[in-house]
Amino acid sequence: MMLDDFFIRAVLAGLGVALVAGPLGSFVVWRRMAYFGDATAHAAILGVAISLAFNASIYAGTMLVALAMALAVSALATRGRAMDTVLGVMAHSALAIGLVAISFVPAARSDLSAYLFGDILAVGRADLALIWAGAVGVLAVLAWRWQRLLTASVNEDLAMAAGIDPRVERVVLSITLAVVVALSIRVVGSLLISAMLIVPAAAARGLSRTPEGMAGTATLIAAFSVLAGLWASLRLDTPAGPSIVAAAAGIFVLSQSVRPR
Amino acid sequence: MPRLRRRPGMSALIQAQGLTILRPGGHETVLQDVDFRIAPGEIVTVVGPNGSGKSSLVRALLGHMPLAAGRVTRRAGLRIGYVPQRMQLDTTIPMTVRRFLSLPRRVSDDMAAQTLVRTGVGGMQSRQLTHLSGGQFQRVLLARALLHDPHLLVLDEPTQGLDQPGIVAFYTLIEDVRRQTGAAVLMVSHDLLVVMRASDRVICLNGHVCCEGTPQHVSTAPEYRALFGTGAEGTLALYRHRHDHDHDQGAPCSRASSAGAR
Numbered sequence: 358m359m360l361d362d363f364f365i366r367a368v369l370a371g372l373g374v375a376l377v378a379g380p381l382g383s384f385v386v387w388r389r390m391a392y393f394g395d396a397t398a399h400a401a402i403l404g405v406a407i408s409l410a411f412n413a414s415i416y417a418g419t420m421l422v423a424l425a426m427a428l429a430v431s432a433l434a435t436r437g438r439a440m441d442t443v444l445g446v447m448a449h450s451a452l453a454i455g456l457v458a459i460s461f462v463p464a465a466r467s468d469l470s471a472y473l474f475g476d477i478l479a480v481g482r483a484d485l486a487l488i489w490a491g492a493v494g495v496l497a498v499l500a501w502r503w504q505r506l507l508t509a510s511v512n513e514d515l516a517m518a519a520g521i522d523p524r525v526e527r528v529v530l531s532i533t534l535a536v537v538v539a540l541s542i543r544v545v546g547s548l549l550i551s552a553m554l555i556v557p558a559a560a561a562r563g564l565s566r567t568p569e570g571m572a573g574t575a576t577l578i579a580a581f582s583v584l585a586g587l588w589a590s591l592r593l594d595t596p597a598g599p600s601i602v603a604a605a606a607g608i609f610v611l612s613q614s615v616r617p618r
Numbered sequence: 619m620p621r622l623r624r625r626p627g628m629s630a631l632i633q634a635q636g637l638t639i640l641r642p643g644g645h646e647t648v649l650q651d652v653d654f655r656i657a658p659g660e661i662v663t664v665v666g667p668n669g670s671g672k673s674s675l676v677r678a679l680l681g682h683m684p685l686a687a688g689r690v691t692r693r694a695g696l697r698i699g700y701v702p703q704r705m706q707l708d709t710t711i712p713m714t715v716r717r718f719l720s721l722p723r724r725v726s727d728d729m730a731a732q733t734l735v736r737t738g739v740g741g742m743q744s745r746q747l748t749h750l751s752g753g754q755f756q757r758v759l760l761a762r763a764l765l766h767d768p769h770l771l772v773l774d775e776p777t778q779g780l781d782q783p784g785i786v787a788f789y790t791l792i793e794d795v796r797r798q799t800g801a802a803v804l805m806v807s808h809d810l811l812v813v814m815r816a817s818d819r820v821i822c823l824n825g826h827v828c829c830e831g832t833p834q835h836v837s838t839a840p841e842y843r844a845l846f847g848t849g850a851e852g853t854l855a856l857y858r859h860r861h862d863h864d865h866d867q868g869a870p871c872s873r874a875s876s877a878g879a880r
Contacts, residue, residue: 387711508722511711517682518700518772519722565712566746 360485363478364591370480371583371601373488374544374553377495377537379576382554383561383568384499384530387510392444393430394551397531398538399448400426401547402455405472409462416487420539426451427531452547475546475598477587484543491540495533502529507568545598552602557582560609578608630655631696631770631802632679637688639674647686648674650826658769661796661803663813665836666823667845672806673703675823676774679804696770699763699801701756703774707747715750716743719762729765736798737761738791753784757791764795771795773805777813785809789816810846 360366385394401419408418426447433443459465465472471479480488499506509516509526516523541550557579558571565571586601634654641648649671656662664672677683679690680698707713719730727743734740737757742750750758756776763771773792777785789809793816796803807813814820814833822828828841836842 387708389708389710504722504724511707511713511718511721512702512705514677514682514702514774515700515705516722518680518698518702521722562710562712566714566744567712567717569717571712 360482363480364587366480366482366485367477367587367597368584370477370485370488370544371587372580373485373492374537374541375557375579375583376576377492377499377540378553378557378579379561379574380499380572381495381530381533381537382556382558382579383572383575384506384510385534385551385554386558386562387568388530390530391551391555392441392448393427394534394554396430396444396448396451397423397427397534398541398547398550399452399455401538401542401550402452402472403458404455404539405465405542405547406455406458406462409459409465415542416539419542420535423538424532424535427535428528431527431531455547471546472542473546473548474596475542475544475549477544477597477601478590480543488540488544491536495536498529498533502526506530545601549598549602552605553579556602556605556609560605560612563612563615578605582608629693630657630691632656632690632692632804634679634690635688637675637678637690638686639671639678639683640686647825649678649823651688652823652827654679654821656770656802656804659796659800659802660819661792661805661817662819662821663805663807663817664821664823665807665810665814666828670824672823673774676772676804676806680772693769697766697768699766699768699771701759701763701771701773701776703806704778705759709748713747714743715739715745715747715758718747718758719765721762723766725765733761733764734758736764736795752779753788756780756788760791760795764799764801767799768801770802770804773803775806775808777807777809785812789813792816 360369385391400422404419404422405415407413407422408415411418430444430447433447456469459469459472468476505516505521506526506529508519509521509523513523516526537554538547538550541553545553558575560578561571561574565574582601582605585604587597589595589600589604590597632654634652637649637652637654638647639649640646652675654675664675666672674683678685680700681690681692715734716727716730719725719733730743731740734742737760739754739757739761742754742758747755747758760771760773760776763773771792777788780788789812792803792805795801805813805817814837817833819831820833820836821830822836822839822842822845824845828845829836829839831839
């Protein structure tokens with residue numbers, strides 16, 4: 358059967374992440390949450406360490422830790438500190454603490470790089486099912502709340518005047534981000550998840566006239582990057598996760614030469 | 619010019635008693651014991667120096683801010699069109715004028731086109747918001763606020779960043795809108811003289827209501843002069859030409875001890 362082929366599974370896993378990276382990545386760019394994405398994604402390493410130590414599912418562990426991180430950061434964000442600094446501290450501390458924690462788990466030490474940079478070629482059927490279920494779930498939530506999320510991202514006062522509570526929308530984005538981090542850890546790894554969100558969306562910005570156009574274009578760019586990265590990985594024997602992100606970066610550079618409309 | 623007069627017994631759109639608001643996360647009061655009321659069709663302007671609590675008052679009236687004391691009553695089913703302060707679209711968000719008008723409630727193409735014409739930016743549907751001039755952008759914001767047939771327009775410093783002719787043109791537009799729709803208007807402004815000319819009632823705020831009444835009345839009140847200086851009064855005459863007929867009976871200045879009403 359088709360899914361028996363590891364490469365087909367890798368392609369499908371990558372496309373599942375690409376599908377949701379477009380719209381969610383657009384919100385990350387619109388709300389200037391790049392560091393926020395980093396902090397959440399880096400926390401996933403700590404989640405991996407905890408999951409392995411307690412013999413639990415890696416998806417559950419990374420999702421819980423990423424969610425805790427996302428909620429902590431978004432609570433701090435409302436207190437009016439120097440956000441740049443706070444997020445920088447959180448993002449890098451999360452990574453460092455995660456790496457320290459994982460060193461205590463012998464099982465994880467051997468394939469640490471699989472968690473840092475992903476191991477998309479080792480994705481199994483169960484992974485694939487989870488990735489697609491999560492991606493479709495996140496897309497459904499984003500579609501359901503699209504107008505509210507978008508209004509709150511454009512201007513919080515405007516949103517409140519329309520009866521939208523920006524805090525609720527912030528929590529929705531935090532939760533969806535945590536889910537996507539957990540889904541992506543096998544595909545691109547903790548260090549490159551936020552690149553997968555930001556780079557395609559940033560490349561799509563100059564090519565788009567509306568928010569929906571940008572989200573759709575970002576998804577197409579992410580999907581193309583997955584295919585290009587996996588092809589490179591197969592042909593040139595390069596690491597798959599970094600190749601996917603490098604392909605997206607190439608498209609970003611090309612997009613910069615297009616006259617912004 | 620037909621005017622919707624404040625009549626006794628007519629229910630206020632928003633009414634507030636004894637509002638006290640604290641600075642977020644602090645204990646200092648931003649506003650102390652403020653009463654407020656706006657009736658259908660009325661243009662009320664809140665003026666005051668920076669940090670006087672103008673925007674806090676508006677946010678409290680809209681229910682966006684917790685109250686330390688007091689009560690705000692909004693008429694049931696009240697539709698508010700809102701133009702926020704210092705609204706600046708992040709350049710990372712691609713957004714046409716047309717798409718923006720459909721946030722968060724979608725509107726038909728016809729309605730979008732008509733409303734843009736009404737605020738003097740007709741035909742701009744496909745322009746990017748970030749490519750508009752300051753004056754065009756404010757008119758698009760006003761168009762969006764007018765879309766759902768509001769009873770009350772709330773404009774928080776709507777002319778920031780506009781030049782003097784732009785400011786005068788914008789307030790003329792506000793008066794036209796009020797005349798056409800009968801919507802009440804609540805404005806917060808720095809543009810004392812121009813905005814006061816367009817108002818039925820002016821509230822001068824500085825942590826509390828310093829004085830309140832017709833533009834003429836407030837501009838001669840000692841409390842107002844203490845805040846803005848006597849120089850402020852001379853230029854008012856320039857903008858008074860459309861208010862030289864009778865429609866205000868000199869609402870008393872709530873806190874003034876000696877202000878001479880007409």
